[in-house]
Amino acid sequence: MGQKSVESASGNPDNAGAVDQLVADWSSDREAFKGVSWGKSMMWIFLLSDTFVFGTFLTGYMTVRMSTTVAWPNPSEVFALTIGGTELPLILIAIMTFVLISSSGTMAMAVNMGYQRKPKQAAYLMLATAVLGAMFVSMQVFEWTKLIHEGVRPWANPFGAPQFGSTFFMITGFHGLHVTAGVIYLTVVATKVLKGHYEKSGDYQVVEITGLYWHFVDLVWVFIFAFFYLW
């Protein structure tokens, strides 16, 4: 292949510094990211774009929080659950975050199994990831139901600023949609892996591409968690 010749042309990659290698890659023909498939590079670019979507959502949230005229409710109290007579602040959200972060762990293991060409293990780990994601979404449904029963609406909020309800439902809703889409995406890819769809080419990069999306959704949650629940 032509790529090999270009790489060897830019000097021995082992000896060249990282910067030299980067410059060589970008000034070469065919590909700027060597050996990265079309799907994977497109996913990275999509995630960059999606970062701006969530970044704008969170910036909007912060601005609204500062501009509103009514006091912002204390998240520790709003998001507390009473379990066995004691009020535990942020307990549900702590469990949700734990579940979602754990799902990133199973996802990473699935990617590893994929590259070791163990499709069964990879598929089951992906399904486990999907189950954890579904758990996250159902807990979110529970949280939404609880808040709605307490009178919180996108346009009203008994605890203080109405924008609390607006931003909460909008941002967690949008993130929840991403998780739901991810669960479907994981299930589809895992089914294809199980059916041996990728056995012929032996290329399981698709698992990693799915994983990129999933890790991104997790990372976004960390920011939402920090900005919304801890601030």
Next chain:
Amino acid sequence: MVEHEDEQSDDENHEPTSFLTKYVWSQDHKVIAVQYSLTAIAIGLVALVLSWLMRMQLGFPGALEFIDEDAYYQYATMHGMIMVIYLLTAIFLGGFGNYLIPLMVGARDMVFPYLNMLSYWVYLLAVIVLTASFFVPGGPTGAGWTLYPPQSILQGTPGYEWGIILMLTSLVIFIVAFTMGGLNYVTTILQARARGMTLMRMPLTVWGIFIATFMGLLAFPALFVSGVMLLLDRVIGTSFFVPEIISLGDPLAYGGGSPLLFQHLFWFFGHPEVYIVALPAFGIVSDLLSVHARKNIFGYRMMVWALLAIGVLSFIVWAHHMYVSGMDPAFGFFFAITTLIIAVPTAIKVYNWVLTLWRADIHMTVPMLFSLSFILTFVFGGLTGLFLGNVVVDVPLSDTYFVVAHFHMVMGVAPIMIVFGAIYHWYPKITGRMLHGAMGQIHFWVTFLGTYAIYFPMHYLGFVGVPRRYYSYDEIDFIPESAHDLNAAITVAALIVGAAQLLFLYNVFWSLRKGEKAPANPWKATSLEWQTPQTPPAHGNWGKELPVVHRWAYDYSVPGAEEDYLPQNMPRQPFEKSGAHDPHDDKPVTDLQESDK
């Protein structure tokens, strides 16, 4: 290493055969490009008619009785939004981007053709939703194309009932469509180039479209988010953007929102949007000038870096649209400085275009005429931009016709000139026939002189303080009688320029059948799209073998060459001195490919 060869030949085996898969549900980037362009031009015609109606009201108030205040605002809003988003963005990226990227970088198609097809159909849906707003109760929104809340979603603004909802929905759908297409364009350019096609050998057209698309992927999210939030404000009554308001004595249900937040989000999209429209035009004009002046582009590398610099800078200038919105003077200072700094890379580009023309063998073809007019118009509109970028000058001129003249010159007329130039240039490749030259000349001169007749006097109107967005100026004492006469004259010019566009459309359809048969490379251009085995290029673009690139795209008037140009896929000739023309000639990539064969 990923086997791209396999992906490509796999695609080649699936050449569509039925009419439906070939021309309607097509995954071929060339067909999708034509679909995108025709849809954009069709909706653009609607916007053109709207501008006629507005001009009729301004030039001859009351002459057309059906234009009342509400209708006027609706026309203005729809005209602006359609022209900026649904025409210019769609035709430059969806149209020219789709057609030219794979051909110019030597690929068989976009990397994900199915996604590319989806992009067009979702775009069509966005256009249909937008058009639907003309037929709902209350009509389309009349909030102005910037859709500033609170007025855009409150009673009293025309289209408050349904128009604004459909407008925002349509924008959100458009952004989904753009993202699907844009991801394809960027990935194709980065990862699917032909052998020997380094980034720094790409024609500037591809560079312009590439950077514009990348900017779109980062700027449209801001419009997406603000659109969703505004939609929630309007439909379910959240208060993201609406503060407490007393309307006709009654407090509204809203409270505590920030109207300024919308302006920030909108312009964080809106300013890069100007360059999303301008950068593809910058790229295309560079190539047109070089081809039709038979000379290499002056300062190719600087042109690339200038494009990149403009792209980056355009993300930190957005608040210069908000000098009169109420802002800390320190911010005004910051945004004025960044705005003026953009003039530096822009000036580099203009100088380089002019230096490309200097002592060149200029062929006064129709594409060349449009390119020359682009330079003039762009400089003209750019200079008034320097006026408006300064806070102290902007404040008195803000919301006058000076601003209207400025942005129509710089991001309306100038890019549209390049849309025309590019169509005259690439039409032979797309259809296999030449456009009629005389009709093209008439179209050019009427459009070029006509647009100056329209917009040049508007600067004067702005200086005497004629405010923009007004339905009628009858009762305003400080506006002199001459301004009214001028408005009538502008209207006449606008109607004539509009009519010239119909001549252009006639030419496009007439030439499709009766135009002179085009040779494969009528302009003797070097870039890859002119070197395809068939004209128009067949499915898969390149026949059996992908092209191999040996040089940059600007080897014109080469001494010793048989013809005066060397196509990009021509190996190095014995008479060429090493490193004479191609900035990459000394790089090992070429030599190795020679020995690689």
